[in-house]
Amino acid sequence: MKIQLALDRMTIPEAVGMAEKVAQSVDWIEVGTSLIKEFGVDSVKEMKRAFPDKVIVADIKTIDNARYEFEMCFEAGADVATVMGVSPLVTIDASMEVAGRYGRMVMIDLLNTSEEQQRELLKYKDAIFCEHVSKDQQEEMGAKNQGRGSSIFSGERMVAVAGGITLSSLVQLQRTLKPEVVIVGSAITKAENPSESAAQFKELILHGEGK
């Protein structure tokens, strides 16, 4: 299981600085949507420049104009870029085509997808599927991670999980969703000691209750 550090609601230098603090405990570094929309694709470029050997995820949340946006992310150095599962399928097709051409990866964000849409998305065998409780949904629900017991993607496709994940909810998720990638944001970035928090996540994954 890999840890993807999600960086949001901060400046580019703050994001690079945070990533430096916790780099040895995390595998992938996500340039969050808020960074891209606030500062543009330079946020992706600067993160790749600072961490050329890490997998950089551009959380661009494409829902149209996929060729343009995905080429922009990959040219900026992203290894993975995100597309919304609620997009028209032609948009997801285009993002897969660009990723194939660059030898990079697509993460399909399942936010608010219907069961029918999820079944259609199963055909993208090379994508990563992100089970996502959004920031706004977390605020509404108080960051409960219940109701995440099942996913048609678990065991079938590469699965990521995002949204208010803590050490204790990760224990639960390791038993149910069994994700390949666990995306952690504020539990690390807003911790009193981010490097210690990141190390605890790494320790849990390596020697904890899961595998």
Add this chain to the structure above:
Amino acid sequence: MKIQLALDRMTIPEAVGMAEKVAQSVDWIEVGTSLIKEFGVDSVKEMKRAFPDKVIVADIKTIDNARYEFEMCFEAGADVATVMGVSPLVTIDASMEVAGRYGRMVMIDLLNTSEEQQRELLKYKDAIFCEHVSKDQQEEMGAKNQGRGSSIFSGERMVAVAGGITLSSLVQLQRTLKPEVVIVGSAITKAENPSESAAQFKELILHGEGK
């Protein structure tokens, strides 16, 4: 009927320059999603600085983190910002709340919404509803504007229409959708003479086959 000029796939100076060429024929100026994602929210700031008296639309396509993104757009000077109709309703609620607080407007992008979602969205009485054929769908369909005859929002709510609109498709749309806002991109920006093309749109709306 108002004309919203959509500016995409160009630099900020190119976008400001294009808007200057056609300003006298258009009512609203849209900073396209590609500008925001490529260059950040400075694209919105610079457009408002160049056109303080125009309505500036930030096509930020929010699908999460609505408070943060909408405050960012309005602080940058946007008069209207967009949220996806396929978002969780809590996200649309948040965008409406921020817009109300700032005295600005929300445009709900109906891209890929189901009939059920559209019926739920009717409750947002103060929003503008954008019937949207996306760039990727246009490429797939060859920019046909068929199948746009009806909308549950026409006559009930303020309606905008976007996606590959030309002078001839506008004639059709004036009879069917009867939009309050017509969003025109490449038919103006990629015309040999953009200011002439924009003037033709304005002339059609003022004295043409519609009203």
